[in-house]
Amino acid sequence: MIELNIHKTLNATQGKMVLDVKLHIQKGQLVTLYGSSGAGKTSILRMLSGLLQPDKGKIEVKEEPWLDTTKKINLSPQQRNIGFVFQEYTLFPNMTVRQNLEFALSKTQDKSIVEELILITELKELQHRKPETLSGGQKQRVALARAMVQQPEILLLDEPLSALDLAMRIKLQDYILKVHQKYQLTTILVSHNISEIIKMSDQVYCIDQGKIERHGTPLEIFTNNKVDSELKLFGEVIDIQKEKDTHKVSVLIGTNLVHITAQESEVKTLQQGDTVIITSSAFKPVIQKVQP
């Protein structure tokens, strides 16, 4: 689906950095670019969308060349059919939610897609509001819907959830997955958040200093491959409290706070904010239906 091989010297905050990246992304996948800030993740999305020019390289989408510096091919952002959700919401302040979506329509397009997206992203109540009256999560939902209006096959998400609180984040992750599956998109997500990556993506590329360090499935990347048990939960350490001989670690899994008793040796490397994996191999977990 996407073949990308680009080379660019960037003026990053820590001086010059050479971005040299090769990506091969299959149709229908949700791929995450993971890495510290300034590693070049956003620049990759910007070059794929035509907002930034690589020094040299090639981008091919569905075997159609979008960029080829040797043949002087370079499609403008307008000619590349992609959806882009920016980190800052970038809704047009002079338009209502609905007008934002309608602005995105191409000249020949049928308006029905706007209704459909308003339905899917549950914006009916908000459609006549101006962006300034919306919360961060609502704004990003509108931005997601707007990016989908032209029915692109590729969706680029540049840390769309980083400014949101946890509950909002989880809700929006579900919207993104819903849209990704419904429209059979090929999606590239930039994210720092490991539990988010594990929940959402098929493949992860770890990027450091402009180079791809590793790539694989999220589990291959974020666990040491030693874990082999039935129950795996990912969460974030909220608090560690010392009790008599043991420690009580509070872990946020999704929206649930779970307390786990741990030994000194286990706690040693942990601190607040760490992403952890909780497994159990000694006992069999019991599963029961929750009565509504």
Next chain:
Amino acid sequence: MIDWDPLILTFKLALVTTIILLVISVPLAYWLAYSKSRIKPVIETLVSMPLVLPPTVLGFYLLMAFSPGNAFGSWLNEWLGIRLIFSFSGLVLGSILYSLPFMVHPIQSGLSSLSPSLLEASYVLGKSKRTTLFKILLPNIKPSLLTGIVLAFAHTIGEFGVVLMIGGNIPEKTKVASIAIYDEVEALNYGAANTYSLILFAITFIILLAVYLTNGGYLKRFWK
């Protein structure tokens, strides 16, 4: 009573100048806000020159350039039938140059204050630069546009030196209110000078007050 012609001429001049300036300044300010060209500092300087230059300097050079006594002026006169010296069109041209920074600067700084990702969001939605300018950028800098329009208008009402140099003092053609005031004082008609002055004072005060009220959001609060 006083002769109303100079006042009417003044407002006609200010109106024509402002409309033409708006058409010129939007593309110019757009270019200044987004271009990375090397000659940009030179253009920026030229646009700002009327802020510091004595109006008589500008007027003098325009007079020299358009005088039928030299090549360019006589070419204009013979081929296009335009006489820019001591005529209303000459006044308009002089005023456009003189008030240019008052229109360009607010629009330029309005555009620069918009987040660049707003443009990029529009581009990736497949919208051209032109559509983006008219549908996204300009509607979001309405206060800057209003400031530019009003400052250019008010500044044109207040000009004296350029008008005197290039237009002279021809009743009903180039004698604007600011020159009429000077004339009346010269003739020791302090009463008439005072009437003109008071009218100009009141009108410019009201215009500027209206801008500050609108841009400060006072009117909105008042109406609610």
